[in-house]
Amino acid sequence: METHQTLSLIGNILGILLTIGLFLVMGTLIGTSDVLLNMSHPSPSEIQTQESKKAEVQPFIAGLAFAFIFYIVMLVLTFVIRNKTKALGIILILMGFIAMAITNFWGVIPFALLLPAGIVALRHKSTRRYKYDEREEDKGKISKDTVFCQKCEKPNSINAKFCSQCGNELQ
Numbered sequence: 001m002e003t004h005q006t007l008s009l010i011g012n013i014l015g016i017l018l019t020i021g022l023f024l025v026m027g028t029l030i031g032t033s034d035v036l037l038n039m040s041h042p043s044p045s046e047i048q049t050q051e052s053k054k055a056e057v058q059p060f061i062a063g064l065a066f067a068f069i070f071y072i073v074m075l076v077l078t079f080v081i082r083n084k085t086k087a088l089g090i091i092l093i094l095m096g097f098i099a100m101a102i103t104n105f106w107g108v109i110p111f112a113l114l115l116p117a118g119i120v121a122l123r124h125k126s127t128r129r130y131k132y133d134e135r136e137e138d139k140g141k142i143s144k145d146t147v148f149c150q151k152c153e154k155p156n157s158i159n160a161k162f163c164s165q166c167g168n169e170l171q
């Protein structure tokens, strides 16, 4: 597993656990205060106060739900996008940031891992591409359909399963 994948994996799992945890806490708090209120024979105004409190936390709960989906999407994309790591880097940083913003900044914890994951992913290909362009023998062979062997760095066709030079399995 590559560095950005490891960081993203940990960050997104943290994010998923965090959103589920906060969701359960919020649900329990609302549920408990509902039960307590009902036991105390509430007046109509007390019921109204309770309802408006619930309405206040609705955006936060919706934010948690969206952030939860974001973390799952990012987790999947991290392992699906193999050749467009630059796009993946942008997605991780953007979605991680949005997830943080819509969870009242609770998402800062996963973002602390998603940001470096995104930066590593962004830099990933550009440094490798630069290296390959320098290699005279491979000039003209590199296109968007090229993948590089992780072991010997030989450019291979995107359809190849194994490296043509060293036989290493291509990702």
Ligand SMILES: [Zn+2]
Pocket (backbone or CB within 6 Å): 149, 150, 151, 152, 153, 154, 163, 164, 165, 166, 167, 168
């Ligand atoms: Zn190779």
